[in-house]
Amino acid sequence: MTILVVVAVILVVIVGSQLLKIAELRAASKGELIYEITEKEGKLHGLTMFAGFFVFMGFFFWQMWAWYGLKLPVSASTHGVDTDFLANLTYVIITPVFILTHAVLLYFCFKYAYSSTRKALFFSHSNKLELIWTTVPSLALTVLILYGLTSWNSIMTPIPEETDHVLIEVTGQQFTWTARYAGEDKKLGRSHVTLIEGVNATGVDAADENSKDDKLVKGEFHLPVNVPVQFVFRSLDAIHGAFMPHFRSQMNCVPGLKTQWNMVPTITTEEMKKITGNPDFNYVLMCNKICGAAHYNMQMDIIVESQEDYDKWLAEQKTFIE
Amino acid sequence: MSTHHHHAKDFLFTYVFSQDHKMISKQFLVTGFLMGFLGLVMSTLFRLQLGWPGESFEIVELLMGSWAEDGVMAPDKYLALVTMHGTIMVFFLLTAGLSGTFSNLLIPLQVGARDMASGFLNMLSYWFFFISCMLMLASLFVEGGAASAGWTIYPPLSALPQAIPGSGTGMTLWLVSMSVFIVSSLLGSLNYIVTIFNLRTKGMTFTRLPLTIWAFLLTAILGVLSFPVLLAAALLLVFDRSFGTSFYLSDIYIGGQVLDHSGGSPILFEHLFWFLGHPEVYIVLLPALGITSEIISTMSRKPIFGYRAMIGSMMAIAFLSFIVWGHHMFLTGMNPFLGSVFTFTTLLIAIPSAVKVFNYLTTLWKGNIVFTPATLFSVGLVSTFISGGVTGLILGNSALDIAVHDTYFVVGHFHIVMGLSAIFGMFAGVYHWFPKLFGRMMNNKLGTLHFWISIICAYGVFFPMHFLGFSGVPRRYYTNSEFPMFDDMLDINTLISMFAIGAFIGQLFFFFNFVYSAFRGPKAPQNPWKGNSLEWTSPVEHFHGNWYGEIPHVYRWPYDYSKVNAQGEYVYGEDFIPQTTPLGEDEKDGGH
Numbered sequence: 054m055t056i057l058v059v060v061a062v063i064l065v066v067i068v069g070s071q072l073l074k075i076a077e078l079r080a081a082s083k084g085e086l087i088y089e090i091t092e093k094e095g096k097l098h099g100l101t102m103f104a105g106f107f108v109f110m111g112f113f114f115w116q117m118w119a120w121y122g123l124k125l126p127v128s129a130s131t132h133g134v135d136t137d138f139l140a141n142l143t144y145v146i147i148t149p150v151f152i153l154t155h156a157v158l159l160y161f162c163f164k165y166a167y168s169s170t171r172k173a174l175f176f177s178h179s180n181k182l183e184l185i186w187t188t189v190p191s192l193a194l195t196v197l198i199l200y201g202l203t204s205w206n207s208i209m210t211p212i213p214e215e216t217d218h219v220l221i222e223v224t225g226q227q228f229t230w231t232a233r234y235a236g237e238d239k240k241l242g243r244s245h246v247t248l249i250e251g252v253n254a255t256g257v258d259a260a261d262e263n264s265k266d267d268k269l270v271k272g273e274f275h276l277p278v279n280v281p282v283q284f285v286f287r288s289l290d291a292i293h294g295a296f297m298p299h300f301r302s303q304m305n306c307v308p309g310l311k312t313q314w315n316m317v318p319t320i321t322t323e324e325m326k327k328i329t330g331n332p333d334f335n336y337v338l339m340c341n342k343i344c345g346a347a348h349y350n351m352q353m354d355i356i357v358e359s360q361e362d363y364d365k366w367l368a369e370q371k372t373f374i375e
Numbered sequence: 376m377s378t379h380h381h382h383a384k385d386f387l388f389t390y391v392f393s394q395d396h397k398m399i400s401k402q403f404l405v406t407g408f409l410m411g412f413l414g415l416v417m418s419t420l421f422r423l424q425l426g427w428p429g430e431s432f433e434i435v436e437l438l439m440g441s442w443a444e445d446g447v448m449a450p451d452k453y454l455a456l457v458t459m460h461g462t463i464m465v466f467f468l469l470t471a472g473l474s475g476t477f478s479n480l481l482i483p484l485q486v487g488a489r490d491m492a493s494g495f496l497n498m499l500s501y502w503f504f505f506i507s508c509m510l511m512l513a514s515l516f517v518e519g520g521a522a523s524a525g526w527t528i529y530p531p532l533s534a535l536p537q538a539i540p541g542s543g544t545g546m547t548l549w550l551v552s553m554s555v556f557i558v559s560s561l562l563g564s565l566n567y568i569v570t571i572f573n574l575r576t577k578g579m580t581f582t583r584l585p586l587t588i589w590a591f592l593l594t595a596i597l598g599v600l601s602f603p604v605l606l607a608a609a610l611l612l613v614f615d616r617s618f619g620t621s622f623y624l625s626d627i628y629i630g631g632q633v634l635d636h637s638g639g640s641p642i643l644f645e646h647l648f649w650f651l652g653h654p655e656v657y658i659v660l661l662p663a664l665g666i667t668s669e670i671i672s673t674m675s676r677k678p679i680f681g682y683r684a685m686i687g688s689m690m691a692i693a694f695l696s697f698i699v700w701g702h703h704m705f706l707t708g709m710n711p712f713l714g715s716v717f718t719f720t721t722l723l724i725a726i727p728s729a730v731k732v733f734n735y736l737t738t739l740w741k742g743n744i745v746f747t748p749a750t751l752f753s754v755g756l757v758s759t760f761i762s763g764g765v766t767g768l769i770l771g772n773s774a775l776d777i778a779v780h781d782t783y784f785v786v787g788h789f790h791i792v793m794g795l796s797a798i799f800g801m802f803a804g805v806y807h808w809f810p811k812l813f814g815r816m817m818n819n820k821l822g823t824l825h826f827w828i829s830i831i832c833a834y835g836v837f838f839p840m841h842f843l844g845f846s847g848v849p850r851r852y853y854t855n856s857e858f859p860m861f862d863d864m865l866d867i868n869t870l871i872s873m874f875a876i877g878a879f880i881g882q883l884f885f886f887f888n889f890v891y892s893a894f895r896g897p898k899a900p901q902n903p904w905k906g907n908s909l910e911w912t913s914p915v916e917h918f919h920g921n922w923y924g925e926i927p928h929v930y931r932w933p934y935d936y937s938k939v940n941a942q943g944e945y946v947y948g949e950d951f952i953p954q955t956t957p958l959g960e961d962e963k964d965g966g967h
Contacts (some may be wrong), residue, residue, distance in 0.1 A: 055437075070891055073818055077897055087897060088816040090745055098746035098823070102754065109834070116842055123863050124845040133778075140775050147765035154732060154761050161739040162754060165675065166746065173937035173950070174741035177678040177965075186733040187726060194722050197772060201722075202715050204774035209711035227538065227629070246628040256628070286708075290629040291532040292641055294706070294781055298847030301778040305707045307641055308531055309625025312708035333859065341781040341849035343525045344532060345539045346451035349852035 092167060099166030106159035110152065125298055126329050129320040129336065129357065132208045133301030139200055146193055211283065212315050218281040221274065223338070224255045225286070225293030225306040228347040230338060231255050232274040236266030236372060246289060255289065257373055267373045273354035274338075277363035278321045284314040294342030297355065299325070305342055318357045325357075392502075394494030395919045399501050400479035401812055404805070406501075407472020410508055412886070414463035417456045419879045424448055426872025428854035428865075442520060450853040454523040455541050457851060461526030462511065462549070466556060469659040469797045471504050474598075477662055477804050478567045478591040480812060484910035485585050487576025487927060489920045492569040496562045503559035510552035519543035525851060527648060530623040530641050534615050537630040547616070550609045557606045564595035564602075571595075576909070578929035582965060583954065585908045585933045586679060589686050590665020593693040594658050600697070601654040608647035615639070645707055649700035656793050657696045661689060663800020664731065664760075667753040669933075670807050671735060673906045674750040675742030676950050678934035681734040682965065688727035688734075695724045705773045706780050714773045721771035728764055732757065743937070743950075747904070748822025749807035755830050756799040762834075763792025766841065784844020787837045795833050802829075802885070809892065810899030814915045817896060821888040828881030835874030839867050905951045908933040912955055927955045932965045 080087040090098075128134050165173075212218045220235035222244075231254065235241045242264025248256040257264050276282055286295050288306035295314070296303040304314040326334045336355035340348055358366070393399060420439065423432050424447075431446035442452040479497070483490055491497045514521045523541025524533035528549065536543040571584075571592050614620040615636070623644045624636035672679040679685060701709060701717030735757045744750060766788045769775045779785065802825075809817045848861055855861035855868070902911040909929065913921045935952040939945055946952065946959065958964055 066887065069887055070895065073821075073891060074895070076818075076820070088819055088903065090747060090819060095744070095746050098751070099744070101827075112834070112838070116839060120839070120842040120845075120867065123842065123867075125847050136774055136778055139772070140769060140778065143768050143772070143775065147768055151761060151765050154736065155758060157736055158739070158754065158757055158761075161736065161742075162744060162746075165739060165742045165744050167676075167743050171743055172939065172943075172945075173676040173743040175678060175936070175938050176680065176737070176741065177934065178681050178683070182733075182737065183681055183684045183730065186730055190726050190729040194725055194768075197768060198719055198722050201718055201772040201774045205711065205715060205718065208774065208777070209714070246626045246633050249628050249633065290535070290627055291538050292529055292707075294849075296781070296847075296849060298778070298782075303706055303777060303780060307708050308627050309637070309640055310642065310708055335860075337858065337860065339849060339858065342529075343454065343851045346449070346454065346853075348454070349450065349854055350857040352858065 090167070092169060095167040099163040102159045103163035106155055109155065126325065127320075128299070128301050129325060130300040130302065130316040130318055132204070132316060134319075135204050135207075136301045139197075139204055142200070143197060146197070208315075211313060212281045216281060218283050218315075219277065220283050220285070222285040222287060223295055223306070224289060225295065225340065225344075225351070226255075226289040227291065227345045228340070228351040229271065230295075230351065230353040232270050232353070233257070233373075234268040234270070234274075234367065234370070235263075236268055238263055238266055241285065242267050242373070244287070249289075255287070259374070265372065265374045268367065268370045269373060270370055271353070273356055275356045275358060275363050275366045276318050277360045278318055278357050280360065281315060281317045284316075286312045286314065291344040292342050293340045293344050293351070296339050296341040297336065298339075299336050303341065321357045321359065322355075323358070392498060394490070394498045395917070396479045396483050396491050396494070396497060397812070397917050397921075399497050400476050402501050403471060403475030403479060403504065404812070406505060406508060407468050407476060408886070408889070410463050411468035411472060412882075413512075414460050414468060415879060415882060417460040417463070419875055420448070421453055421456045421460070422872040422875040424453055424853065426869045426875075428856055451523055451539055451541060452520055453853045454525070454539065454851065455521045455545070458522050458525055458528075458541070459511075459515070462522070462553075464794065465526060465655065465659065466553070467508060467511070469794070469801070470560065470598075470655070471556070473659065473797060473801045473804075474591065474594055474662050475501070475504065475563060476801075477587070477666060477808070478563065478595065480808060481585075481587050481910060482567055482570050482591055483574070484811065484913060484921060485588050485908050485933075486571060486574060487579055487909050487929065488570060488574035489922075489926065491566045492574060493566055497566050500559045500562035500566065503555050503562065507552045507556035507559060510548050510555065514545045514548035514552070517544040517548065519545055521545040522549035527652065528612070529648075530612060530615065530644050531627055531629075534612060534624060535627070535629060535634075547613075550613050550616075554606055554609055557602045557609075560598050560602050564598040567591055567595040568599065576926045576929055579909075582683075583929055583932045585665075586668040586682070586685055586689075587662075587665040587908075589689060590661045590668075593689055594661045597654045597658050597661070597693055597696065601651040601658075604647055605651035608644055608651075611647075612644065642704075642707055642709060645704050646700070649703045650697075652703065653700040654693075654696045656789075657692055659793055659797045660800075661693070663756060663797045663804075664689065666800045666804040666807075667756045668735075669908070670749050670753045670803050671738050671757075672934055672936065673807075673904055674747060674753070675739050675744045676936045677738055677742040678936055679734070680737040680740075681730075682932065682934060684730055685734055688730045691727040692724060695720060695727070699724060699771075702771050702773070702776070705776045718771065718773045722768065724771075725764070725768060728760070732761055732764070745904075747806060748817070748819060748826055749803045751823065751826040752799045752803035752806065755826065756796050756803065758830070759791050759795040759799060759833075762838075763788055763790075763796065767792065779844050781850055782844040783840040783848050783850055786850050787840030787844065790837045790840075791833075795837070799829075802826075805889070807904065808910075809896075810903050810915070811910055811913075813893045813896070814899050814917070815892050815894075815896035816899050816903065817892040818888050821884050825881055825885045825888065828884070829878060832874045832878035832881055836871050836878060839871055843867060905949070906933075907935060907951050907953050909954055912953060929954045930957045930964075931962075 222233040224231045240263040242261035243258035286306040288308045293306040338353040340351035436446040519540035611622040621636040621639040624639045627634040699721045702721040937950045
């Protein structure tokens with residue numbers, strides 16, 4: 054089989070070479086140089102380019118039409134709505150730029166394809182034009198930068214202590230997640246890798262008073278709707294990325310460092326099932342920083358529910374000391 | 376006997392240990408393309424896994440052996456392929472292959488020098504590159520397999536063999552190979568800079584340099600300033616891996632035991648890596664922009680529009696590229712305030728980039744465009760530079776990066792703006808300067824076919840990836856089938872993989888055309904494209920020294936195309952005026 058393939062490839066190469074040679078001889082016999090582009094060919098290239106514009110845009114809009122429905126549903130967090138708005142604003146700016154510049158580029162290819170009867174215009178610079186296309190993008194960027202920085206600052210500001218919130222530590226390790234709730238005292242106990250032993254898989258310090266009422270869960274964790282959540286992230290081995298796409302949230306988990314993220318979930322899992330029309334819908338936490346062989350399967354479900362349901366669920370979970 | 380010995384020696388010093396920049400350029404080109412072909416094969420293989428996850432392919436088993444039992448690659452070997460694909464494409468093809476080829480070929484020929492400032496260092500630069508290629512390829516065959524931590528090799532994953540098998544000997548070889556590569560790159564870059572500054576022929580002022588030379592100069596400066604930082608990062612990682620230091624490692628529990636490392640931070644590595652990593656994007660891109668500026672001007676028979684603005688914007692891009700590295704790290708735990716600063720500087724890069732695009736468009740406007748394959752690929756570059764550039768405004772904005780960071784949106788973005796633009800620039804350069812490289816012409820029809828297959832398939836591969844990104848599909852996943860929410864994405868992935876196979880086949884036309892034309896193509900005339908710059912005044916045949924007799928003097932900038940007098944006739948009867956033609960009495964130099 055392999056030998057057959059090799060023979061076939063060699064044959065194709067030989068035939069190809071002979072065809073090229075024949076084409077050259079044919080051109081030479083007509084007194085042409087094979088590498089010169091005739092005017093007619095040039096026009097055809099220009100026309101193909103212009104046709105290419107419509108094909109390209111057709112492909113672009115077809116993708117929008119075919120795959121628009123696959124995008125993530127409406128953001129389930131407050132800041133995510135802001136992020137989505139800014140993203141849409143950016144698309145409103147860049148999509149016309151993308152389409153128009155391509156239209157101009159490919160139209161010029163068609164319009165100005167080589168003609169022996171025409172002379173190109175010697176036009177080497179214009180300060181006015183340069184000024185225009187320096188200023189216009191600058192203005193558009195100013196809007197995007199200002200809006201972006203405002204959103205970024207508000208997203209990254211940690212939740213003040215006095216505000217009522219849920220405090221959760223999420224620990225990543227190859228290839229699983231563990232969530233730890235701060236418990237009654239609203240304080241997370243100390244933790245360190247040197248304390249890992251047996252069932253204490255994330256190294257929570259049993260000697261720390263604050264640890265005693267902490268609650269550790271795996272597989273899924275629950276969040277009350279409309280209550281701010283303060284996440285603290287840890288990693289035990291490689292860098293992991295705690296990605297919660299439905300909440301437009303992510304932060305890396307870095308060994309030796311505690312990273313933070315906060316958000317306010319606004320849509321319960323049940324409501325999202327209705328919005329998406331998918332009865333099996335589930336929020337999910339996944340890893341998106343390459344972390345090892347099973348990087349592709351490192352997940353934890355997130356359930357967003359009413360405060361009552363959340364309290365009920367949390368009460369059923371065992372504390373660390375138990 | 377003695378003559379025979381002499382011949383052998385001649386052969387050795389002409390083709391192997393040559394100090395002639397033109398031969399070294401060809402060595403870089405061929406080595407770079409061979410590496411690039413391997414990178415292409417790897418990507419096609421892992422596209423098979425992504426398009427048809429878990430399905431068995433004979434070809435996969437044939438090429439990957441024990442890495443793919445029963446024709447399905449193992450998950451960690453998928454990551455090895457991804458890592459090697461990235462490393463090879465970014466460094467070996469688009470840094471050494473692109474810069475090495477065209478800086479070497481064009482710097483002496485276009486500034487009017489007999490050779491590089493130091494032919495010997497230049498030769499060393501190639502051989503260090505060759506050694507680094509061999510080391511990188513050797514890593515494919517060691518126990519545990521090649522490096523598998525992604526081309527960014529973030530520790531601790533890259534530091535600990537317990538974390539992934541590829542972080543054993545494979546990673547060691549990766550680090551050694553890259554260190555040798557950096558030496559090669561530094562020797563080359565220093566040579567380019569010195570040559571451009573010191574060996575310009577009489578009359579070749581800086582404002583008469585072709586834009587290619589400006590691009591190569593800025594690229595070399597970027598390389599000299601940023602590659603040593605990667606060398607430092609790599610050495611510290613070697614120390615962490617082999618000598619028990621803790622520059623990057625702290626508080627790690629893996630494989631059932633706590634490691635001794637404490638006090639280090641992987642964030643430090645990320646900073647060091649991206650301090651090279653981001654300028655690297657422009658080390659890859661600037662030569663392509665220089666090459667296509669030259670080609671678009673020549674082939675539309677018009678001066679490049681805004682010569683000084685083009686230089687200014689390249690300088691601005693080069694400068695800014697040093698202060699934007701943090702946009703790769705918005706969500707790594709870096710101080711959010713730094714995130715704001717990096718958002719600001721990052722979005723600023725859009726301004727010089729936009730200026731370049733508009734200048735390209737204005738150069739084409741009212742031109743007389745000759746569509747050689749080089750022109751087609753140059754137009755392709757303008758297109759990919761736009762398509763990939765605009766999505767940079769999403770990723771560069773920290774508040775938006777949150778939603779799409781490390782998803783396929785990023786993969787689509789950087790492959791289009793950096794990968795495609797750079798490779799299109801490189802193809803354009805090869806088609807355009809093939810007559811200077813090999814003294815023969817490439818076949819246009821095959822070149823045209825190559826262009827259309829490439830651009831259709833390339834967009835077919837990378838455009839849909841943005842939509843995967845909108846759906847939250849993370850990159851570097853062996854398969855998406857573990858998440859029900861991604862089930863609907865399988866069709867997109869299959870489509871992408873089909874385009875990838877098409878792109879692979881398209882490149883075969885190029886390789887065939889390349890090899891055939893190098894040996895059998897029609898003989899090239901001295902100035903086939905009617906270009907103005909100095910390389911077209913040197914004879915077709917290669918000999919050490921580039922010009923018989925005196926090196927030509929230069930009297931004007933290289934973009935006097937279609938210059939007409941008051942009567943509307945070409946000043947010298949032709950639509951181009953070589954740089955060696957003295958200025959007429961009422962003629963002004965440059966774009967005035």
